[in-house]
Amino acid sequence: MRTIFIITFFTLLNFQFGIAQNIKGKIIDSATGESIPYANIKVGESENLVSNAEGYFTLSENNSRDEVELAVSYLGFVQRLLTVGELKRLNYRIELAPGVFQLNDVKVSNEKPNPYEIMANVKANLARxxxxxxxxxxxxxxxxxxxxxxxxxxxxxxxxxxxxxxxxxxxxxxxxxxxxxxxxxxxxxxxxxxxxxxxxxxxxxxxxxxxxxxxxxxxxxxxxxxxxxxxxxxxxxxxxxxxxxxxxxxxxxxxxxxxxxxxxxxxxxxxxxxxxxxxxxxxxxxxxxxxxxxxxxxxxxxxxxxxxxxxxxxxxxxxxxxxxxxxxxxxxxxxxxxxxxxxxxxxxxxxxxxxxxxxxxxxxxxxxxxxxxxxxxxxxxxxxxxxxxxxxxxxxxxxxxxxxxxxxxxxxxxxxxxxxxxxxxxxxxxxxxxxxxxxxxxxxxxxxxxxxxxxxxxxxxxxxxxxxxxxxxxxxxxxxxxxxxxxxxxxxxxxxxxxxxxxxxxxxx
Known part of the structure; x- marks a missing residue:
């Protein structure tokens, strides 16, 4: 009986600790292991987060439930979808895979884009x-x-x-x-x-x-x-x-x-x-x-x-x-x-x-x-x-x-x-x-x-x-x-x- 009581006590304690604490995660490059600063983390359907210069981010208490969905993205990397529960199982580390490639690699165009033409179009569309x-x-x-x-x-x-x-x-x-x-x-x-x-x-x-x-x-x-x-x-x-x-x-x-x-x-x-x-x-x-x-x-x-x-x-x-x-x-x-x-x-x-x-x-x-x-x-x-x-x-x-x-x-x-x-x-x-x-x-x-x-x-x-x-x-x-x-x-x-x-x-x- 005493053992059951102790197990129950610590189970409840861990549960209270889990719902009372903000969850902190880190985003890293899967190829180099380096932290990724300023990555975007969409929390649920409404809120947005950004990782700091060291790659860390913190979820609020309201968004720390296991079922809350996260969409982690960073230009130049492949977007990753996961839940808070999965984040915990990953030891609070999210790896993003690099995703920069040549356009002809995906058969969009066989001609390498001209950067000066791209910038001319950028200027032409600034006002819009x-x-x-x-x-x-x-x-x-x-x-x-x-x-x-x-x-x-x-x-x-x-x-x-x-x-x-x-x-x-x-x-x-x-x-x-x-x-x-x-x-x-x-x-x-x-x-x-x-x-x-x-x-x-x-x-x-x-x-x-x-x-x-x-x-x-x-x-x-x-x-x-x-x-x-x-x-x-x-x-x-x-x-x-x-x-x-x-x-x-x-x-x-x-x-x-x-x-x-x-x-x-x-x-x-x-x-x-x-x-x-x-x-x-x-x-x-x-x-x-x-x-x-x-x-x-x-x-x-x-x-x-x-x-x-x-x-x-x-x-x-x-x-x-x-x-x-x-x-x-x-x-x-x-x-x-x-x-x-x-x-x-x-x-x-x-x-x-x-x-x-x-x-x-x-x-x-x-x-x-x-x-x-x-x-x-x-x-x-x-x-x-x-x-x-x-x-x-x-x-x-x-x-x-x-x-x-x-x-x-x-x-x-x-x-x-x-x-x-x-x-x-x-x-x-x-x-x-x-x-x-x-x-x-x-x-x-x-x-x-x-x-x-x-x-x-x-x-x-x-x-x-x-x-x-x-x-x-x-x-x-x-x-x-x-x-x-x-x-x-x-x-x-x-x-x-x-x-x-x-x-x-x-x-x-």
Missing amino acids: NYKNETAASKDLLFYRKSDYFKPKLIEVEIDKSTGFTKQALQKANSDLKRFSTQLISNPPMEFTDILCNYYSTKTKKNDKFQLSSKMEVLKATKLKNEGRSSSLEELQKAAMNTMLQHLDSTKYYRFKSGLFGSRDTISLRKDFNRNRNKDKTKEKTNQLLSTKSSLNSFLSDSNFLESNELDFINNTELYDYKYEGATYTNDNEFAYVLSFKPRRSKAKYLGKLYISETDYAVLRTDYTLEEGEKLNNFNMKFLLGIKTSQNISKGTITYKKKSEDDTYYMQYAAIEQGQYFYLNRPLKFIELTSSEKDVLSLDLKMEVNVSSKTEFLNMSRSKTTAAAIEKIKEADFKFTNIKSYDPKIWKDYNAIEPLQEMKQFKSIN
Whole structure:
């Protein structure tokens, strides 16, 4: 009897454990054993998932039953259909077989397609395939932003002070050194996750269609070190406050760098900062408007029809294209596979395109800056002590056909951008009096890399009406600040599985 009781207990325990936990799987290449990033996982009939950069994905609790069906696909590989029960028996690993081949291998054509003719057709059909629809839609979106501040060098030293004692000067330099050392040894990073319903439609005004959108935030979290930020603006404020603590808190100052002076007045006076905060509060947009504006810009910049950055689609004369073969799409149609690289100096990117044979829509692109290439380069290092350039620009974007009108919408995007900054300049803090006088002067030298990665997933899409959108009342929201990643927060949703760096991050006060 005791043995039966123990077996029954553990059976029930395992059953409870099985239905209470999110299921995590990994997608790999059957030929190489390597993980497959950004593969599409259709869950049941409505929701979509994408594997992360390490090939992992997580099913929500609601979709962890054995009978739930999964359709796993990735352009260039053969689609695989299975159930959650089969996933468990496969030890949570799904192998996809490569599926790129020459068209003549399947007797579609005996003539090798011309990649430049394919790209000419892509351009000719951009407006049709990616037009901004007027129909109203409701999209369940997941949006993740990861920000990194990676300093190589930060040196700040006050070399001259008027009216400061020697001890005060030493204390100021000590505080600045501690501030810079902390940044280098523990570089700040920040992870923001947002799940929302996004409603959009086009309304005609003055013979022009304008986007009208509304956002309903369902969950929003922010993971970062408390009191720290990964943005240059926030870090500049922190450094400025460190220096201001050693100035007279009852006076007003401005700062000057070489020939360049600031018109901004700075001070630690309570009445001064209280008034400034009031002004900022009046001007400050709420979190919802700021987030929606950022999302709208991201959608526009990632649209093949509207983007100015993705010139390998719009300015084909700048690039060399090569036909690599063909593959099946999820709809059992063919897609051409083209690689591209710069032909002229204005071209910056290399990568790969997957293009529908039926309507010449770009179904997917993987792109990155060619080695050594930079964008928006500004180099006045020897004259002004300033150098900056965008040294990272890469991404993966996938588009999916709409069922209602055969145009395309962005289903997934992973965009990474990075900026390099070098600054080596003298700074002065000047007291504002009837006769200006130097308060302190210092030397600032810094070399940093700032980068961000944005991931976007359209989890489900449905029709609605402009009238229904008009009735929706938007509400502002606040981020839930968390000190470490907790998968329980997203147990009811198919959010994008985070990378190990996010899972291992723990907030340090």
